[in-house]
Amino acid sequence: MELTDVRRLTGPNYLLDRAGAAAEIVWESGDSLDVDNILDQLKTRLEELLAAVDWDMEEIVTRTYPGGGSVYMSAPIDALYSATSLIEAAYDLWLDGVQGVPSGVLEKLKTEIEEERHPGLLRLRDAAREKALAFLSDDDEVSIGLGQGRILWDVKDIPVADDAAWDTASNIPVALVTGTNGKSTTVRLACAIAAKAGHTVASSSSDYVRVGDITLDEGDYSGPGGARMALRDPRADMAILETARGGLMRRGLPVTGAQACLITNVSADHLGEYGITDVPSLADAKFMLAKATDPQGRLVLNYDDPELVARAKNFDGQITWYGLSMTDALVEQCQSRGDHAAFVKDGVMMIMTGHEPEAVLAIEDFPISMGGAAKFNISNGLGAMALTSALGIGNGAMAS
Numbered sequence: 001m002e003l004t005d006v007r008r009l010t011g012p013n014y015l016l017d018r019a020g021a022a023a024e025i026v027w028e029s030g031d032s033l034d035v036d037n038i039l040d041q042l043k044t045r046l047e048e049l050l051a052a053v054d055w056d057m058e059e060i061v062t063r064t065y066p067g068g069g070s071v072y073m074s075a076p077i078d079a080l081y082s083a084t085s086l087i088e089a090a091y092d093l094w095l096d097g098v099q100g101v102p103s104g105v106l107e108k109l110k111t112e113i114e115e116e117r118h119p120g121l122l123r124l125r126d127a128a129r130e131k132a133l134a135f136l137s138d139d140d141e142v143s144i145g146l147g148q149g150r151i152l153w154d155v156k157d158i159p160v161a162d163d164a165a166w167d168t169a170s171n172i173p174v175a176l177v178t179g180t181n182g183k184s185t186t187v188r189l190a191c192a193i194a195a196k197a198g199h200t201v202a203s204s205s206s207d208y209v210r211v212g213d214i215t216l217d218e219g220d221y222s223g224p225g226g227a228r229m230a231l232r233d234p235r236a237d238m239a240i241l242e243t244a245r246g247g248l249m250r251r252g253l254p255v256t257g258a259q260a261c262l263i264t265n266v267s268a269d270h271l272g273e274y275g276i277t278d279v280p281s282l283a284d285a286k287f288m289l290a291k292a293t294d295p296q297g298r299l300v301l302n303y304d305d306p307e308l309v310a311r312a313k314n315f316d317g318q319i320t321w322y323g324l325s326m327t328d329a330l331v332e333q334c335q336s337r338g339d340h341a342a343f344v345k346d347g348v349m350m351i352m353t354g355h356e357p358e359a360v361l362a363i364e365d366f367p368i369s370m371g372g373a374a375k376f377n378i379s380n381g382l383g384a385m386a387l388t389s390a391l392g393i394g395n396g397a398m399a400s
Helices: 035-052 080-096 103-116 119-130 183-196 224-231 245-251 279-286 306-312 328-337 367-372 375-390 395-399
Strands: 002-009 020-026 060-065 068-074 135-137 141-144 151-154 174-178 201-204 208-211 214-218 238-242 258-263 293-302 318-322 340-345 348-352 358-362
Touching: 002 080, 002 245, 020 035, 020 080, 035 060, 035 068, 035 080, 035 103, 068 080, 080 103, 119 135, 119 141, 141 224, 174 183, 174 375, 183 201, 183 238, 183 375, 183 395, 201 224, 208 224, 214 224, 224 238, 245 279, 258 375, 279 306, 293 306, 293 375, 318 375, 328 340, 328 348, 340 375, 348 375, 358 395, 367 375, 375 395
Parallel strands: 174 238, 174 258, 201 238, 258 293, 293 318, 318 340
Antiparallel strands: 002 020, 020 068, 060 068, 135 141, 141 151, 201 208, 208 214, 340 348, 348 358
């Protein structure tokens, strides 16, 4: 048995709606273990430690899967490294059969928590929340607002909350894109549409971080680091971010309050990482984007994917559907419910935003559709249309 993947969760995540820490416990698949009992015991030890360090308000959630189990714990954002130490300490105490909390262990944990504490960071975050402004923090920098309206400080030089220049801070529209296939293509198409509409778009993907036509850096930036780089660029008036499953499981959501979040599809890919061992669990991981969607925003889902259709039933917000299999009857149902939709009718890519469907572009005029043969790219195009529509971009930019 081994404790692995002990990690900070810097935002809402797979099992919790707030930041914290997580770890995986793994063992050989042939071992006969009472998994639920092991996790219950570990949770009890962790609860003892939380009480000992006066973190009584934190939440602990466990989950089992073939060959292992997960432990997730909420924690203050200025104590996430300490939170990982608490999980490790709880595991060691349980594994060694130590009863109670030894004074040496407790003193070490309290010292680590005190050294990491940053009350000013918490006050700045709380003030940003009160003003409905985005708040991003990492080991080096802290920012309020996004894009053209962001204010950025070195983490060691953040101001007293009352002294921040709140009147100059603002947010920009943000969209997140995840899924097994088509993420990067959908992001690129959506960025092209937004650029046609006159926006300077910051984007992050598995290939690069860009602002407008300028590449800031190349590489896999589909995680939270790439998202922060894009969101903090002062030239951007809109952001469209590829959000890969690995980053979501490793750190949680990079940002919340997004105007639109899109999930392309779910299929078996990289199963086994972070306890995601089957397609339903993978779908749950990707559906984390529902937590990132602003209550007034839209969750954009591929109707061709049954896992997404099933999970949509438990989503209380506004949905935009897109897909190749959307029939006239289904479009009418969406229209009657007030849902938006992007679909194909008589060889034409269509968009509906609560009124009568409108033609956008003939498939034969959509170059990457290969004359209609590349069905996956038609789907990606519909997704980009649905996403940019949710961002308030009109049909003219989509067609051009």
